[in-house]
Amino acid sequence: MPSHDLLIIGGGPAGHVAARDAAARGLSVALAERHLLGGTCLNVGCIPTKVLLGATNAVAELKAQQKRRLCSGEISFDLKALMQRKDRLVAGSRQAVEKELAGLGVTLFTGAASFTGPTSALIRTADGDTPVDFRHAILATGTRPADFPGLTADGCRxxxxxxxxxxxxxxxxxxxxxxxxxxxxxxxxxxxxxxxxxxxxxxxxxxxxxxxxxxxxxxxxxxxxxxxxxxxxxxxxxxxxxxxxxxxxxxxxxxxxxxxxxxxGRRPNTDGIGLEAARIATDGRGFVQIDDHLRASATVYAVGDVNGRALWAHAAMHQARHAVRSILAASSAPYPFPSMPGCIYGTHEVMRVGASARELAAAGRPVSISRSLLAANPLAQAHGASAGLVKCVWDGEQLAGVTAMGWNVSHLVTLAQALITQQTTRNELDSLIFAHPTLDESLEAALMHAPRERFGEA
Amino acid sequence: MPSHDLLIIGGGPAGHVAARDAAARGLSVALAERHLLGGTCLNVGCIPTKVLLGATNAVAELKAQQKRRLCSGEISFDLKALMQRKDRLVAGSRQAVEKELAGLGVTLFTGAASFTGPTSALIRTADGDTPVDFRHAILATGTRPADFPGLTADGCRxxxxxxxxxxxxxxxxxxxxxxxxxxxxxxxxxxxxxxxxxxxxxxxxxxxxxxxxxxxxxxxxxxxxxxxxxxxxxxxxxxxxxxxxxxxxxxxxxxxxxxxxxxxGRRPNTDGIGLEAARIATDGRGFVQIDDHLRASATVYAVGDVNGRALWAHAAMHQARHAVRSILAASSAPYPFPSMPGCIYGTHEVMRVGASARELAAAGRPVSISRSLLAANPLAQAHGASAGLVKCVWDGEQLAGVTAMGWNVSHLVTLAQALITQQTTRNELDSLIFAHPTLDESLEAALMHAPRERFGEA
Incomplete structure (x- = not known):
């Protein structure tokens, strides 16, 4: 029976990063993906939606200026060509993942894997069943669209x-x-x-x-x-x-x-993967239960969407890296479960990072809020954006969270996160030079020039 | 004769910020602007160009997708309406500046000022000449388009x-x-x-x-x-x-x-402002000479474009803040002349911050370079961007500079600057979570995942 240091079940962002990191550090790694490498994110999630939104962004920019009567025009899309472009980009990235993993010596299976015991699994491929032994496993089977009685997709309308x-x-x-x-x-x-x-x-x-x-x-x-x-x-x-x-x-x-x-919403892919055989439990919503080391059992880590903690691709990758580090190290630190940055894309974007005012207030912290309006930012104005805001959440004198809505605000997410995680002091903020004119200045305005209101007060 | 703690000559970004900061801290301030508040940046520089580029961005996004045959369409602009929109936005900002300064008690003169001595000047307004005494002055007259013999704008073609x-x-x-x-x-x-x-x-x-x-x-x-x-x-x-x-x-x-x-290029506005009377010297290119405290004389600071050190609006504002702090403080620290972030806008943007490889190498530092290509970033791909790169410059193990070219890279400028100025360590970079998918990941790729080449080697 083939034996591996590490079996990874699921080839989405978490599985990919785990396989790459572990193989690059010398572990013998097998990865089983029942459908397509890249998982939801690459195939039917973050990436294809961004391709479709990116390709049609001209329409949003056009409309914003048409509203101001600066131009006229029309754009019509060839949906078939757009879908082909999306599929080509996705397929190209998928092939790059496959090539990278194969190049690192990862044994790739196209097939569903299920645990047969704490250190064994069976992979059902088109060529038959392959039993696999492992010392460690990483379960990263992700989620799929949720449905509810009476509200189920029927593939028709x-x-x-x-x-x-x-x-x-x-x-x-x-x-x-x-x-x-x-x-x-x-x-x-x-x-x-x-x-x-x-x-x-x-x-x-x-x-x-x-x-x-x-x-x-x-x-x-x-x-x-x-x-x-x-x-x-x-x-x-x-x-x-x-x-x-x-x-x-x-x-x-x-x-x-x-x-x-x-x-x-999404529900976890936990059916038919032999959770009982591996002594893995699920919570009330069906997500895999983990300890503070991301372990679902003595031998199995569960990372990414399937553990239900933070349904973001970057969260999955972050957890995967931690799991691999834990497997490689003699002793392991608990996973810190950091607050994850998140964005919603489109004409009116959303970004958030760090704590929300409600969370902090619920924890008894002294919370205050400062805001800037996007309509006051020259770049947002130039793009015809009239809605939106940037909102900073302060825990005492410490910046604890930032959220924003409006034109291009996803571009503020890492900057905001860096300022929060590095616990940037007021002096350091003072010495940070914001180029003019940038959208970043809308964050500067909320950080530095807006009055702070105590949270909960009008 | 009216006497002021501070006379500011020039109402561009530097003059505006200096007047606001000084008046807010209790100084009696007069500001003389011979033309329009907001100066070059607001009236004929950064802001109007961004309005024109922002309003026409749909064309660039459309072309990028048309090249890939995903859509067809045409956009035609009403140039008159576009110019009116620009003028309205600019006028609105100008009025906001005027209102803010008036609200803070700044005495505003529309007129050209010239020094008549180290602590006196004459302001020529439409209503006649007003002599003004001051304890300190800030010279912030900026620059105007340069011309050269035989290559002069004639206002015709x-x-x-x-x-x-x-x-x-x-x-x-x-x-x-x-x-x-x-x-x-x-x-x-x-x-x-x-x-x-x-x-x-x-x-x-x-x-x-x-x-x-x-x-x-x-x-x-x-x-x-x-x-x-x-x-x-x-x-x-x-x-x-x-x-x-x-x-x-x-x-x-x-x-x-x-x-x-x-x-x-630009040349300084130093004619007819009585530099000799205030004992202010200019350099070979005509820019005002300053010491390491931004002082052009014992009583006059020269900030912004007119000193020729860094022709950016944010540099001007940064210098202005320092000058006001120096005027208010008993003792003053020298101005640090920080490296200034800079952007060029358009379909193919440019950003840079920190040191260049050449500068560091010339200073004898051990320089290495790491790069990522924008075409590998999913968001840039989605917007049809095929050109461009992000380039990191390392001084030993320390990130010393970042520059980039391509779709939307101006949005990376403050993040890159924060990482440089806060001397973010490799460990801190490791713990910075980049949301997926973002353009910021192109910076992450260059920072974290690209090989480093010694500068100067092929």
Whole structure:
């Protein structure tokens, strides 16, 4: 039976980085991916959505200037060509991953793996079953679109995000169930192609994981762009009826559109991977339980989406690196579970890093807030941006969090994070020269020139 | 005779910031501006060029995707509306400056000031001459477009950048003399409006103050966009002939275009301001000489463009803040003359911060270089960017400089600067989480994942 120092189950960002790091440091590594290397992020997640948004950005920039009557024009997309471009870029990156791992001597299996014991697994490939022994394993099987009874993608007029990313015709209208990152990004893309957007979110605000002010500004901006947004409304049914998608809300309202997207979150890929055999437990939501070392058992680390801690590709990669370091080291430090930066992309972007005001206040910290409006930034003005803000959260005198909504604010995320994690002092901030004019100055304005309000006060 | 703690001559970024800071701290301040508050930056520099580039960015994004045959479309601008929008934005900011300074009790004069002695000046306003006494003065009169014999803007077919920013008709072609930031930005703008660009630069590369690799990549990208670029060519004459602009180069080549722009650098505004009376000297290029405290004399500080040290608005503001602190403090530290971040905007942006490899090598430092290509970054790919790079300069193990060329790289400038000025260690870099996918990852790739080459070796 082939034996490896490390078996990795799942070839998404976490599996890829773990395999690369471990193989580069001399471990014998096997990686089993049942579908496509690159996982959700590369194949049906962050990357293809960014390709679609990047390619259609001209529409957003055009509209912003048309509103100001500075220009006229029209842009029409060849959806087939756009999808081919996306597929080519994705395939190219996938091949690069495969080549890199093969070059490092990683044994790659295309097949589903399941644990048969604490140090053994079976990989089912097209060529038959291969039993594999391992000293350590990293479980990184990720998540897939969640569905709920009555609200399930049917592949006809009701699609999940995986299916929507293979769209062949632009719908006249789409009903998006879920106002989180996935629904927002795909909605922004389709809106640029001319699709009318109807969005339903059960929570009382869009992007419910973000700062409430960000949610509010997002709603204003998207409503101004023509989106019909239903907040605090639960859908009770969603199905294809004839050639349309039909959704009934709790209050009896019926919504119809050419197409519907269910974007109701993600659920972990933990079925059929022999968790019991490896003595791995799941939590109430089905995510793999881990200890503070990212271990799901004595021999298995669980990293990335599958442990449910931070559903971001960069979080997955960060955890993967830690797991490999732990496997290589005699002793290991606990994983710090750092606060993860996050972005939502589109015409109206969202970024956040560090703590939120609510979190800090709940922990009894003395919280204050300072803000700047994007409309006061010359670069944002130049791009016709009228909505948006940058908001800094202070824990006493220490910068603890930054969030923002508006034109290009994803570009502020690493700068904000560096200032927070390096615990930049007021003096250091003073000596940081912000080039003029930059969008970064909107962060400077919130950091340095805005009054601070005690959180919780009006 | 009215007497003030501080007289500021020039109401550009330096004068504005100095007046605000000094007045906010209780000094009695007079500010004389002979033309428009906001100076070059706000009225005929950074801001209007960014408005014009921002408004036309849709064209660049559209072209990048059209090249990949993903869409078709056309955008046509209403130049008059665009100019009005620019003028409105600029006027709004100017009014905000005026209101802020008036609110702080600054005495504002619209008029040219000239020193009549070390602590006295005369301000010539429309209402007559006003003599003013001061304890301290800050000279911040800035610069204006340079001209050279035979190459002077004539206001007819040969314009300087001030005049080009009031253009009323889009020319079919323009001949731009000077391949620095001003020529590049205005060229990018006109190119988006459909103007054919002919650029002549006396140095052997574009953007001669930037890294040579940046210059080379810029030339490749702009040539691909259809620019005709003549490097290492000196113009001997440039004039309006009939209804065209005609330029003769040293080698006898004759270039013709609808319009010409002289963008041959800037020269200081030092005429008629009584430098002798205030015992202020100028250097060989006409810039005001200063000591290491930014002082041009015992009573006068000279900050911003007029001292010729760093012709950036943010440099001017930084110096102004230092001058005010020095005036307020009993003792004063010398000005550190920090390395200034700088950007050139447009479709192909440039950013730089910190030291260049050449500078460090000339100082005998052990220099190495690491690079990433923008074409490997998913966000740059998504926006159709194929050119560009991020280049890190290392002094031993310490990050000493970063420069970049390509799509949106101006957004990397403050992050790079923070990492340099905070002397971020390798460990701190390791713990900095780069969100995926972001353009910031192109900096991460150059910082963390690229091999380092000794500078000077192939």
């Amino acid at each position: 009701v699609l999940d995000s995986d299916a929507l990313l293979s769209l062949q015709t632009v719908p006249q209208s789409i009903l998006i169930l879920g106002g989180g990152a996935i629904g927002l990004e795909l909605g922004e893309w389709l809106s640029r192609l001319g699709t009318a957007i109807i969005m339903v979110e059960a929570a009382d605000r869009l992007a419910p994981f973000e700062d409430p002010e960000v949610s509010a500004q997002l709603k204003t901006a998207l409503s101004r762009d023509g989106w019909k947004i239903h907040l605090g409304k639960k859908a009770v049914s969603l199905q294809t009826v004839g050639d349309i998608a039909r959704c009934e809300l709790e209050d009896g309202t019926v919504l119809e559109a050419d197409l519907a997207l269910t974007a109701l | 040969v314009l300087d950048s001030d005049a080009l920013l009031s253009l009323q008709t889009v020319p079919q072609s323009i001949l731009i003399l000077g391949g620095g930031a001003i020529g590049l930005e205005l060229g990018e703008w006109l190119s988006r409006l459909g103007t054919a660009i002919i650029m002549v630069e006396a140095a052997d590369r574009l953007a001669p103050f930037e890294d040579p690799e940046v210059s080379a990549q810029l030339k490749t990208a702009l040539s691909r966009d259809g620019w005709k670029i003549h490097l290492g060519k000196k113009a001997v004459s440039l004039q309006t002939v009939g209804d065209i602009a005609r330029c003769e180069l040293e080698d006898g080549t004759v270039l013709e275009a609808d319009l010409a722009l002289t963008a041959l």
